[in-house]
Each structure stands twice: as structure tokens, then as C-alpha cells.
Amino acid sequence: MCALSGRWSVVLREWLRCTFVLLALPWCLDSGAEAQSLGRQDILTLQDDDAQWVMPAKNYASTRYSRLADITAANVASLRLAWTFDTGVRRGQEAAPLVVGHTMYVVTPFPNILYALDLAKPGAPLKWKYEPRPDPAAQGVACCDVVNRGAAYAGGRIFYATLDAHVVAVDAESGREVWKTKMGEIGQGESMTMAPLVVRDRVLVGNAGGDFGVRGWIAGLDTRDGHIAWRAYNTGPDKDVLIGSRFRPFYAQDRGRDLGVTSWPPDAWRTGGGTVWGWLSYDPELDLVYHGTANPGPWNAEQRPGDNKWTAGMFARDPRTGEAVWFYQWSPHDIHDWDGINELVLLDLPINGQTRKVLIRPERNGYVYVLDRATGEVLSATPYVHNTTTTGVDLKTGRLQYRADKVLEVGRVTREMCPAAPGAKDWQPSSYSPRTGLLYIPHQNLCMDAEPSDVGYIAGTPFQGLTARMYPGPGGHRGELTAWDPIRAKKAWSIKESFPVWSATLTTAGDVVFYGTMDGWLKAVYARTGQPLWQFKLDSGVVGQPVTYRGPDGRQYVAVVAGVGGWAGMIVTNQLDARDASAGKGLANAMRDLPSHTKPGGTLYVFALEAPR
Amino acid sequence: MRRRQGLLMLCALVVCTAAGVAPPSAAPRRELRVCADPNNLPFSSERREGLENLVMARIARDLGADLTYFWWPQRRGFVRNTLNAGLCDVVPGVPAQYDPVLTTRPYYRSSYVAVSRRADGLHVTTFDDPALSRLRIGVQLIGDNGVNTPPAHALARRHIINNVRGFPVYGDYRRASPAAGIVEAVARGDIDVAFVWGPLAGYFAPRQSLPLDVRMLSVRDDPPGLSLDFDIAMGVRKGNAALRDELDEALLRLRPQIGRILDDFAVPRVEPSTAGR
Numbered sequence: 001m002c003a004l005s006g007r008w009s010v011v012l013r014e015w016l017r018c019t020f021v022l023l024a025l026p027w028c029l030d031s032g033a034e035a036q037s038l039g040r041q042d043i044l045t046l047q048d049d050d051a052q053w054v055m056p057a058k059n060y061a062s063t064r065y066s067r068l069a070d071i072t073a074a075n076v077a078s079l080r081l082a083w084t085f086d087t088g089v090r091r092g093q094e095a096a097p098l099v100v101g102h103t104m105y106v107v108t109p110f111p112n113i114l115y116a117l118d119l120a121k122p123g124a125p126l127k128w129k130y131e132p133r134p135d136p137a138a139q140g141v142a143c144c145d146v147v148n149r150g151a152a153y154a155g156g157r158i159f160y161a162t163l164d165a166h167v168v169a170v171d172a173e174s175g176r177e178v179w180k181t182k183m184g185e186i187g188q189g190e191s192m193t194m195a196p197l198v199v200r201d202r203v204l205v206g207n208a209g210g211d212f213g214v215r216g217w218i219a220g221l222d223t224r225d226g227h228i229a230w231r232a233y234n235t236g237p238d239k240d241v242l243i244g245s246r247f248r249p250f251y252a253q254d255r256g257r258d259l260g261v262t263s264w265p266p267d268a269w270r271t272g273g274g275t276v277w278g279w280l281s282y283d284p285e286l287d288l289v290y291h292g293t294a295n296p297g298p299w300n301a302e303q304r305p306g307d308n309k310w311t312a313g314m315f316a317r318d319p320r321t322g323e324a325v326w327f328y329q330w331s332p333h334d335i336h337d338w339d340g341i342n343e344l345v346l347l348d349l350p351i352n353g354q355t356r357k358v359l360i361r362p363e364r365n366g367y368v369y370v371l372d373r374a375t376g377e378v379l380s381a382t383p384y385v386h387n388t389t390t391t392g393v394d395l396k397t398g399r400l401q402y403r404a405d406k407v408l409e410v411g412r413v414t415r416e417m418c419p420a421a422p423g424a425k426d427w428q429p430s431s432y433s434p435r436t437g438l439l440y441i442p443h444q445n446l447c448m449d450a451e452p453s454d455v456g457y458i459a460g461t462p463f464q465g466l467t468a469r470m471y472p473g474p475g476g477h478r479g480e481l482t483a484w485d486p487i488r489a490k491k492a493w494s495i496k497e498s499f500p501v502w503s504a505t506l507t508t509a510g511d512v513v514f515y516g517t518m519d520g521w522l523k524a525v526y527a528r529t530g531q532p533l534w535q536f537k538l539d540s541g542v543v544g545q546p547v548t549y550r551g552p553d554g555r556q557y558v559a560v561v562a563g564v565g566g567w568a569g570m571i572v573t574n575q576l577d578a579r580d581a582s583a584g585k586g587l588a589n590a591m592r593d594l595p596s597h598t599k600p601g602g603t604l605y606v607f608a609l610e611a612p613r
Numbered sequence: 614m615r616r617r618q619g620l621l622m623l624c625a626l627v628v629c630t631a632a633g634v635a636p637p638s639a640a641p642r643r644e645l646r647v648c649a650d651p652n653n654l655p656f657s658s659e660r661r662e663g664l665e666n667l668v669m670a671r672i673a674r675d676l677g678a679d680l681t682y683f684w685w686p687q688r689r690g691f692v693r694n695t696l697n698a699g700l701c702d703v704v705p706g707v708p709a710q711y712d713p714v715l716t717t718r719p720y721y722r723s724s725y726v727a728v729s730r731r732a733d734g735l736h737v738t739t740f741d742d743p744a745l746s747r748l749r750i751g752v753q754l755i756g757d758n759g760v761n762t763p764p765a766h767a768l769a770r771r772h773i774i775n776n777v778r779g780f781p782v783y784g785d786y787r788r789a790s791p792a793a794g795i796v797e798a799v800a801r802g803d804i805d806v807a808f809v810w811g812p813l814a815g816y817f818a819p820r821q822s823l824p825l826d827v828r829m830l831s832v833r834d835d836p837p838g839l840s841l842d843f844d845i846a847m848g849v850r851k852g853n854a855a856l857r858d859e860l861d862e863a864l865l866r867l868r869p870q871i872g873r874i875l876d877d878f879a880v881p882r883v884e885p886s887t888a889g890r
Contacts (some may be wrong), residue, residue, distance in 0.1 A: 121705055137686065137786075139694075159647060187787035211689070213754060213781035265774045271754070271781060298781065300761050303769040411766075455708040455843060456760065457790060459687050460656040461753055461782045461810045462708045462843040466760040 022169065042283060043198060046100075052263055056096035056150035056195045057429065058547070060282040064431035065507050066548045070556035072510035072610060074437060075525045076534045081121050082557060090600035092565015092571050094427075095150035095195070096504070096545035097604060098158070098173060102552045103127060106561060106604055110139055111160045112144035115328060120552045124595060124606070128175030130168075134230055138164035145316030145565040145573055150195035150545065152203070155223060159203045161192035168204050169222055179226035183207065185565055189214045190262035194341075195530075197280040199289055199319040202229060206276020206291065210339070216275035216311070218291055220322055226286070226539045230322035234274030234293040234310045236260045242308060242322045249327045250376040251398040253307065263306040272304075274311035276362040278341025278427050282319065283357070286374055290320040290346075290359060294339035295331075301408065307332040310341040314361070316376065316478040326376035331365050331400055335407050336389060337421040338364040343429035345439065349487055352380055358488050362430055362441045364423025370486055384482055384611065385424040386473045389417050391457040408466070413451040420448035420470045422500075422567060422587060429545070431507040436527050438483040438492050440513050442527065444500035444568070445473040445480055446590055452457060468586030475531040481505065481515055483530060493530040500595060502568045504545035516542020518564055519597040537561035540601020541594070543569055555608050563602040564594070571601050643678040645669070646702045648695035651684035654790045655816035655878050656706055658686060664703040664812070664878040668720070671870050672863045681740060688783060692835070696850055698804045707848040716847030717860045720868075721875055722885045723811035724842040725764050728799050731824040737806050738769040738831040747776070751795045751807035754779035763809030767835040778804060799825060829881055842883050843870035 046052055047059035050068045053423030058064045089092070091109035098105040100302040104122040107113070112134055116127040139146050150158035157178060158170045165184035178578055183205065189212025197204045202220040210216065232242040237258045249255055257261070263270055270443035274293040281290045293315065296308035313329035330340045345360040351370070359373035367381040367387075381393035389406040393399065406417050407465065423441035432439045454465035472478045479497035486489075503516035511527040524534040541564030548558045565573040571588045572595050618770045643692035647669050649657035657663035661670070661682075673680040683700040685691060696704050709719045729735040737744060750773065752765040768777055781799070784791030792813050798804045807814075816826040834840045847864075849856045864871065875882065 183785065185785075186792075188785055189781070189783055212783055213779070265777065267778050271779055298779075300766070300769070303761070303765060303774055303777070303779075305774060339845055409714045411836065452839075453712075455710050456755070457687075458689065458707060458709050458755060459650070459782045459784070460653055460812070461755075461762060461792075462845075463755055463760060464766075464839050 008154055011108070013352070023585065032087070043236050051099075052101070052312070053096070053099045053315070053547040053549050054153040055085070055197065056063045056545055057279065057281070057343065059157060060277060060284060061282045062343050062429065063345060064313060064429060064504060065433055068308070068548055068550060071508060071548075071558065073510060073512055073526045073533055073608060076510070076512050078610040078611050079524065079534050079536070079607045081536065081560070081563065083118060083604045084606065085115070085124065085604040087561065087563075087602040087604065089602045090114065090563065091397075091602070092145040092147045092562040092569050093544045093563030093602055094147040094566055095561065096547050097561065098151055098153055099155045099547065099549040103172065105153070107148050107151045108602065109148050109563075109565065110134060110163045112148055112160070114151065114158060114160065114170055114175070115592075116172075130170050130175045130177065132162045132163035132166065132168050132177075132180070134162040134166065135186060135457045138191055138368070145567065145570050147193050147566050149193060152196045152198045154198035158348065159196045159198060159223070159224065161191065161194060161196060161205050163191050165190045165192045165207065167192070167196065167202070167203060167226065169223070170314045171228060181221055181226040182314070183219065183228075183230040184214075188212070192277075194277045197282060197289065198223060199282050200576050202319050204280055204289060204291075204319060208275050208277035210275045210294045210297040214273070214275065216273055216293055217271060218276040218317070218322070219390070220319065222241070232317065232322040232324065233590045234260070234276070234315075235264070235269035235272035240318070241324060243324045246318070247324045247326070248375075251328070253332075253397065254309070254327050254329065259307075259309045263309040264304055268304050271298060272308060272311060275339065278339070279343040279429060281344040281346050281359070283346055283373060287318065288316040288325055288373070290314060290316050290344045290373065291342070292339070294341050295337050296567035301333065303334040308334065311508070312338055312434045314340060316342065328378065328398060330361075330363050330369070335402070336365075336417065336423075337573035338423050340364065341426060341427060345430060345432050346460040347432060347486070348371060352491070358591055360432070360439055361485070362425055362439070362443065364419070364425060365390065365464070366419050366424040368439075368441075368484055368486065368489070370376065370489070380422055382488050384484060384491065385443065386418045386447075388447070389419070398585055408416070408450050408468075411452055415449045417450065418447035418473050419444070420446040426502070426567065428502050428543070429504045431505040431513070433507040433511070433527055435488065435511060436483075437485060437507060438513075438527065439486055440505040440507055441482045441484055442501035442503060442505050443482060444514055445475065446500065447473045447476055449585065450585070461511065470586050470590040472590065479517070481513070481525070481530070483527070495525065495530050499541075499591070499597075500568050501565055502543040503560075505547040506548060508548055512548045514558060516544065516546065516560055516575045518594060520562065522546065522560055522562075536607070538601070538605055539599075540564050541569060541598040541604055557608050558605050559604060559606045561602070561604045564600060569593060569594065572598060625877075644681055645673045645676060645678035646681050646683065646700070648683045648685060648691075648701035648704050650687040652786060652789065652791060653873075655689055655812055664874055664880065667874045668871055669703070669704045669705050669768045671874070672860065673865055675863050675867055676859065681793065686786065692848070696848065702721055702846040702849060702853065702856055706845055709844035709846040711848060715853060715857050716846040717850050717857055718864055719846045719885065720845035720864050721880060722842055722844045722883050723881055724833070724883050725808050726811050726814045726881050727828045727830060728796055728807045728809050728814045728818055729805060729826050729828070730799060733805065735806060735826070736828065738828055740764070740771060740832070740835060745773055745806075748805040749803070750777045751798055751804040752777055753782045753795060753809060755782055761807070762810070763835065763839060765842045766839065771834070780879065790817070796821065796825070811881035812878065815881050819879065826882060829883070833883075843883060879883055
């Protein structure tokens with residue numbers, strides 16, 4: 001039931017660590033010493049310290065679960081606003097705040113300002129801010145608002161990517177830039193929006209920009225000086241993909257020489273997409289990092305016959321060298337714009353009577369996958385939304401089965417494609433509670449019609465447009481929070497929301513699930529039943545990632561940045577024309593009433609239980 | 614003669630300024646605010662050397678207005694970030710059926726054309742030319758999933774895929790004339806024939822180191838209903854019919870002058886299939 005059950009060595013290690021922390025406490029009280037000791041602390045230790053939140057997904061397993069239990073289902077109703085901070089940036093706020101020691105770090109959308117707030121002082125005043133001043137031209141390259149999904153802490157430094165495709169390391173204490181590395185060319189359509197993952201002395205990052213015909217990659221930078229230790233492309237010859245002797249994919253179709261070339265028409269892999277703008281996870285025991293790859297691009301599917309490897313799938317790689325260890329493809333020859341970059345939740349679960357090291361993936365294509373994370377074998381793939389475009393996943397071959405009549409094609413009208421292009425869910429990550437054994441999946445319920453439309457025009461070149469018009473799926477609601485049992489492969493409960501649930505979920509040992517809505521509510525529900533417990537109206541819609549931590553005063557806090565935006569919220573931040581059904585790549589049509597429910601924002605909200613009188 | 618006049622005026626201005634007297638001003642000049650890409654020849658450039666810059670300059674002169682530019686790369690979101698953000702009033706080159714804006718009457722109609730090396734004597738004018746199965750072909754490609762330039766679709770429908778190479782319409786924005794890559798690839802011998810939007814081909818082909826052949830296709834649509842030709846007009850904000858009407862009249866009045874600008878840029882033109890609005 002519990003991811004840790006039966007692992008006594010872990011418990012013992014935990015106990016020893018706690019003891020050490022207690023013994024070290026007197027020296028930690030001096031704040032200068034605190035920063036230094038944190039600098040030396042291993043991420044493996046920090047990720048288990050529930051007072052802190054050092055990476056967007058909380059831990060390497062990406063569970064977004066905290067053992068803090070001061071706030072419970074019984075008392076969450078008395079949660080009150082403690083303090084706020086205005087970031088001054090009114091674009092989609094998708095980043096998770098980080099808490100390291102007594103400091104909170106918030107990174108904004110473009111222009112990607114990093115703020116450090118002093119949690120030890122009343123009202124958490126600003127300690128410093130760091131401004132990387134990314135090239136404004138990057139805004140023209142970003143596909144879907146100018147978001148950033150967060151920073152990562154390690155070794156006394158904050159690491160994050162800027163929209164103009166640079167990675168920066170900032171001294172966590174002083175706000176001084178330690179290094180800055182250029183990773184891509186905005187002139188060629190590359191941008192960066194993802195949150196890095198730090199594994200030992202590697203900062204792992206990837207690019208965005210599949211819509212511009214870029215070639216996707218993931219890279220490992222040296223934490224010390226920012227030099228690029230390795231870069232693995234997700235299309236092209238094996239040597240570029242870092243496929244070598246260690247590569248052992250589970251399924252036959254993924255074995256062979258240079259499949260990143262041969263599964264494409266000649267040269268098409270050069271502009272083939274497969275970017276890495278989503279989530280990474282890491283298993284310290286297997287020493288494997290896991291990352292998804294975005295959809296193939298950029299031209300229409302009929303021009304790229306083949307599986308288009310290694311797009312719309314996922315790799316397990318060695319974090320030190322980048323070498324590929326296995327690969328699995330969610331959507332071979334993707335035709336729906338289903339980027340395979342969603343979160344990868346690493347759990348140890350009893351499957352058919354034995355404990356398996358698995359990886360859970362609520363996929364854009366509409367299935368919750370359970371994979372063996374050592375081998376890439378699909379143990380189950382179960383639909384979690386209304387699905388008209390595919391018929392299932394063949395567990396013998398691992399292949400997704402497409403319906404031929406639900407294919408996007410120019411000159412043809414195709415109706416009722418469910419899920420739509422943003423998929424059953426997009427980047428917004430789930431959380432998992434070992435107490436309930438449930439995965440809390442924030443997602444959408446959208447279908448799509450596609451038909452030939454008026455002309456489009458880019459860089460002076462006219463072409464026949466294709467209007468993808470999206471609308472609510474069965475039930476009429478556009479979003480849902482689904483509690484999913486990955487062992488039984490079925491839904492435990494769900495909550496329907498009018499708008500897509502475009503925020504992350506957070507789950508705590510108090511059996512509370514937190515999530516935000518696009519019309520501006522932060523909500524708390526009971527993790528076992530979904531019963532609503534508390535909600536608070538913010539000044540803007542939530543598309544960010546709630547986190548929880550223990551403040552220097554010993555109290556448990558919950559923090560989230562409100563600020564509607566991202567692909568689904570573009571209609572508000574970018575003031576898209578709701579009369580234009582194809583605006584925002586067709587998603588604006590389904591979101592036409594959002595502007596009457598919320599407005600742009602960029603405020604950090606922090607909550608705590610009402611102080612005892 | 615004109616130059617001398619200019620010099621005289623300049624002198625007069627210097628004298629006036631030196632004397633501390635403001636030059637006699639007529640009614641304040643009207644401003645015509647244009648949104649354009651600063652690096653997208655042959656259409657526009659920050660040095661105002663593109664065909665749209667010249668057309669706008671001619672129209673501004675006709676309307677007695679001063680031209681001001683708001684520069685923004687012409688990519689997805691262009692209209693949203695520029696015209697609809699109120700940063701300008703005119704976008705000089707958009708398809709006549711372009712939905713996000715209110716369009717004027719078209720001022721030219723062009724087509725996708727075939728570009729090849731003159732020495733090769735290819736003479737490709739249709740997508741059914743049997744030579745296309747053995748030639749190396751270049752097409753412009755669009756980033757959005759599912760859509761592409763008409764020649765890309767026409768070739769795919771004929772299963773001409775493996776010998777086709779895509780060139781993103783955005784090009785490499787770090788360089789001047791980002792869109793030139795596909796025509797340069799023909800000159801370099803990387804590809805044998807490129808299906809390119811007319812104005813790009815007309816402008817870039819003569820600028821290569823060896824003679825290129827720019828050939829109008831003999832088909833106007835493929836398949837029927839999916840056009841290879843497009844009327845190009847100007848766009849104003851929806852609701853701004855007054856400016857649209859004014860531009861319509863100017864475009865009609867200045868037809869010969871605009872025609873000469875298009876000739877200077879060697880824009881391949883086809884007759885409008887339907888009369889302008």
C-alpha cells in the first residue's frame with residue numbers, strides 16, 4: 001500500500017538522519033551557518049525534509065506529497081491567508097515556489113525574475129531579486145504564453161531556465177549570478193520553459209519550440225561551472241541520441257540501428273521536434289533519470305510516415321553521461337499534438353502479488369500507464385477520460401491503437417476527436433499519497449473538431465488554415481480532478497470543474513488535496529473521498545503548483561502563485577479574440593467565457609491555520 | 614534639381630533654428646502607424662527596404678501622413694501583439710481572407726512557384742511532373758501541426774515524401790533575410806526544385822550566384838478548393854472601417870505606382886480569380 005512499506009533500511013536511514021538533524025540543530029540556528037550546511041546537504045536528504053520544498057515536484061519520485069500533518073481534513077476549514085507577495089508580472093504563473101531553509105524562492109514568467117523572500121521575518125520581506133534580462137524576442141518564439149515551470153535548488157544554488165534558452169545558476173544566499181549558459185537559439189525557434197532537475201553534479205534541462213521545427217534535446221550541465229557535460233537529441237542518429245551499448249528497450253519496435261533517422265522520411269528528423277519541456281524524475285537506486293519527449297514536428301502527419309522516433313515517448317537515461325537505457329513511445333507517429341512530456345511518478349507498488357518498481361504516467365493521450373521503470377515494460381494502460389481517437393494499448397507490443405477515422409487531415413472535416421490537442425491532461429502534474437494509495441490527477445475534458453479554414457499567414461507566407469475548434473467533452477464540464485487507484489487501475493472519485501484543472505495538485509499527510517482552478521479558487525478536498533473542505537478566492541486564476549512547508553515559526557504553510565495563463569489561459573493574458581475559433585491553437589474557443597471569470601495576475605499567496613488564541 | 618531643393622530647405626531650417634524661431638507649421642501632420650517585421654525581406658525590414666515598406670511610404674505620401682513603425686517578428690501572435698494591442702493601425706501584407714483582421718481590397722495576387730537551376734532545364738509546372746519522383750525537392754513548412762504550405766500538401770497527397778525536404782517558414786532569424794534559405798539551397802545544389810511563395814522566389818532568385826528559373830505553376834489549386842494562389846491585402850483592426858475605406862481608395866488610386874514597386878521586386882503575379890471587393 002505504501003511506497004515505503006517493508007523498506008526498513010529506508011526507515012532506519014530516516015531515523016538516523018532525524019537524529020543527526022536534531023544534534024545539528026544548535027549550530028543551524030545561526031543563519032549563515034544554516035546556508036552553508038544546506039549547501040553541503042544532499043538533495044536526497046533535502047527532498048525528505050518536509051519543512052522545505054527544494055524542487056517543484058517535492059522529490060525525485062515526483063509525488064508532490066508532504067508528510068506535514070498540522071493541516072488536516074478536520075481543521076483545514078480554518079486555513080487563513082498569512083501573507084502575500086506581488087511578483088509584478090501578469091502572465092501565466094506555472095512555477096512552484098521553492099523553500100530552502102528560511103528562504104522562499106519564486107521565479108516568474110518572462111522576464112524570468114527570481115525573488116528571494118525572508119521567511120524568518122514578519123510578512124516575508126524581499127531579501128533580493130535577480131533579473132536575468134532574457135532577450136525580449138523570445139516572447140515571439142514561445143508557443144503558449146511565456147511561462148516558466150520553476151527552479152531547482154542544490155548545493156547553495158538556485159538553477160533555472162530562461163525563456164530565451166539560457167540556464168542560470170544563482171547563489172541562493174546573495175542572489176549573485178554564478179554562471180549562465182546559452183543552450184539554444186531563439187532565432188531558430190528554441191525557447192525554454194521547463195523546470196530543471198538536479199542530480200548530483202548535473203543540472204538536467206531541455207528545450208521547447210516544437211511548433212517552430214526545432215530538434216528536441218535534453219542536456220546535462222555541470223552544477224559547478226555550467227559547462228554542457230552532455231546533450232542528447234531525441235531525433236537523428238544513435239550517436240546524437242546517446243544510444244549505445246546500454247540501450248535495452250523492452251519492445252521490439254524500439255530496437256534497431258538509427259531508428260531516429262529511419263523512422264522518418266530522409267532529413268525530416270532534423271526538424272522533427274521531440275523537445276523536452278516537461279517533467280523529469282530520478283530513481284537513485286537504479287540511477288536512472290526519466291524524461292518525456294514532445295510531439296513530432298512540425299509538418300503534417302501524412303508527410304512524415306513512420307513512428308517518428310524518438311518523439312512522443314520517454315527515455316530512461318544515465319544522468320551522468322546521458323546514455324539512453326530504455327525508451328517507450330506513448331504515441332507512435334503522433335497525429336494529435338500529444339506531447340509526451342507529462343509527469344512521471346515513481347512508486348513501488350504491489351502488482352499481481354509482487355512489489356514492482358513502477359512509473360505512473362497520466363498521459364496526454366488519455367491513458368494512465370503503469371510501467372516497470374527498470375525495463376520500460378507496460379504493465380497496464382487504462383483510459384481515464386472519454387476517448388474516441390484510440391481503442392487501447394496492445395500490451396504485447398506496447399503500441400497505442402489509433403482509429404483511422406479520427407485523424408487530422410487538411411481538406412477534411414474530422415469531428416469529435418477526444419481527447420483534444422492539449423490531451424486528456426497537459427503539463428499540470430499530479431500528486432500521490434502513500435496514505436490513500438491514490439494519484440490525484442488534474443486534467444481537462446475537451447474534445448475537438450478540425451476543419452479547413454481561412455488562410456493563415458506566417459512570416460509572409462500564406463497557407464490554407466486548419467481550424468481546430470475545441471469544446472467540452474461529455475458532461476459539459478471542461479476540467480476534472482480525478483483520484484486514481486493505480487493498482488486497481490480505476491477511478492476512486494472525481495470532482496468536475498467548469499474550466500480545465502490547469503494547476504498541479506498537492507497532497508499532505510493530513511489527507512488534504514490542494515489544487516487551484518482557472519477562475520481563481522484555491523481548493524482543499526478530502527483525499528479519501530473528494531469532499532470539499534475549504535476554498536479561497538484569489539485575484540486571478542491558478543495554473544501553478546501549490547506547495548507546503550514548515551516555516552521558521554514551526555507552523556505549516558501552503559503557498560501558491562495565482563496568475564492565469566499558459567495555453568488554456570492565453571485568452572486572458574494575451575487577450576485573444578474569442579470570436580476567432582482558431583485562436584490559441586483552437587483552445588481559446590473552449591475558454592471563451594474565462595475572461596469574464598478572472599483577470600491576469602501574479603501574486604503569491606501563503607496560507608496557515610488560524611493562530612491559536 | 615530635387616536635391617538642390619532639399620538643400621535649400623535644409624538651409625532654411627538651419628537658419629530658422631539658429632534664429633530661435635520655430636519653423637512655420639501647418640496643421641499637425643497625421644500619423645500612419647504600421648506594424649511590420651524588422652527582418653523579413655522581401656516584405657519588410659527595419660531599414661524600410663521591403664516592398665511593403667515602399668508601398669506604405671507611397672500610401673502615406675498620398676494621405677499626407679507620417680509613417681511610424683512598430684516592429685515585431687511576423688509569427689504566431691503577430692496580430693494579437695501588434696495591431697490588436699493598439700500599437701499600430703495597419704498591417705501591410707495579409708491574405709485577403711485573413712480572419713483576425715479587417716482587410717482592404719487586394720493589391721496583388723501571387724502564387725506558389727517552382728524554382729530550379731536554369732542550367733538544369735527542368736521546367737516543372739505541375740505536381741504531376743514525373744521528374745518529381747527523382748528530384749530533390751524543397752518545400753516551405755509551417756510549424757502548426759496538421760497544416761502546411763499548399764505544395765507540401767500537394768506532394769504528400771501524391772506520396773512524394775522521401776525526396777522532400779522542409780524549410781521552416783520562419784527561417785533562421787539570426788541572419789538577414791531569414792526566409793532566403795530555401796532558394797539558396799537550390800543555388801547551392803542541396804535541392805533541385807523548390808516550391809516557394811512567389812514574392813520570396815522573385816526576390817531571392819536573382820540574388821544567387823548562378824541563374825535560377827522561377828516558373829509559374831500551371832495549376833491554380835490542388836486539389837480543387839485548396840488554392841495555390843492568394844490575394845494579398847492590408848489589414849486594419851476589426852471595426853476600423855473608416856481607415857479600411859481610406860486605404861481602399863488609396864490602393865485604387867495608386868495602382869500603377871504600386872504595380873511598379875511589385876515589378877521592382879519581381880513579384881510573380883497572377884490575375885485575380887475573382888474581382889476585388
